[in-house]
Amino acid sequence: MNITADDIIEILEKVGKKKSIAMDFEEASTELTDSKLSGIPYIPEGGEWPVDKGTGDKLYLMLQINFEQVPKMESYPEKGLLQIYVADDDLSGLDFDNPKDQVAWRIIYHENTDNAMDIDEIKKLMPNPDEAEDTVMLPFDPKKEYKVIFVEEEQFPNVDTMEMDKIFEEFIEPKLGIESYSDLEDEVAEEFYEKICSGGSRIGGYPFFTQWEIRDKDDENKLFIQLDSLYDSKEDILMWGDSGVANFFITDEDLKNRNFEDVIYNWDCY
Structure with missing residues (x-):
């Protein structure tokens, strides 16, 4: 049988499509509770800035998602803020041996945002990259701020997932x-890959890896959030090592219960 890329895609159209919310980033100032990459995060009155549990160093806000600004997704919150913080180290807080261990990275979920600390007080809590002992190694520029643009789309699973x-x-x-x-066949495989594979930053949907699938065959963890390298001739907005991608995985049960303590964090690069 002479199998074509379209033969497989015809099957995927019926059983493989999944809703995903693509994220793009535009340099701009944001309000305290807006969705953003880097910038000033929401901190509740009396709250503390998250730190690396091993070193005591302050973590950096990488992503803040206001779910009221996100198209509705099954099981995902419809309100509240989810924040991801990472350490300024050579692995951006990741421990490959313990990818659920939120020692040098952190997920924080604020169900309500009506008790904000004064923004000037928040600024005093924030880490200052100019005072860092070593060169800043974050995958984003902590001195810049980007608003998040959300676009609903359907996605096919990527190969090797x-x-x-x-x-x-x-x-x-x-x-x-x-x-x-x-x-x-090589030509068919190449055509198939080009037609169905998609990286990009997103909420939900299917993951993309530059190296290999990290989950076991019967793993119940699904893509929660993906942050892909994004750059042009002028600047790097996101850069994981050599044009890599970061993934955060969660089970359906934990997502429904708003339990973000067992999220799997991973990133790889070419």
Whole structure:
């Protein structure tokens, strides 16, 4: 049987599409509770700035999402702020051996945002990159601020992911007789990859890896948030190592229960 990329995509159209919220970033000033990359975060009155539990150094706000500004997604909050902070170290807080261990990174969820600390007091709590002992190694510029632009889209699973493997096993192999993407002829595989693969920063949907899938076959964790490298000829907005991508994974149960303590954090690069 002469299998084409469109033969597989026809199956994916029926069983593989998933809703995702793409995120783009535009340098601009934001309000305290706006969705943003870097910038000044919401801190409640009496709150503390998150620190690295190992070193005591202050973490840096990487992402703040105001869910009232996000198109509705099943199981996701419809209000409140979710913040991701990371350490200014060579791995941006990641511990590859313990990717759930929020020692040098942190997820904080504020269900209500009506008790904000005075913004001048928040500024006093923020880390100052000019005072850092070492060169700032963050994947973003902490001196800049970007508003987040959300766009709802549908997405196919990327190749070499757990989700694509399952679709091959359950739907594509029984119909077309091929077990995986690697069984395709080179030209067909290249065409298929170009037509369905998508990286980018997003909420929900399917993950993208520059290296390999980190989850086991029966892992219940799904993509929560993805932050992909973003740059042009003028600047790097996000840069994970050598044009890498960061993923945060969560189970459906934890997402519904607003339990963000067991989120898996990972990033890789070329």
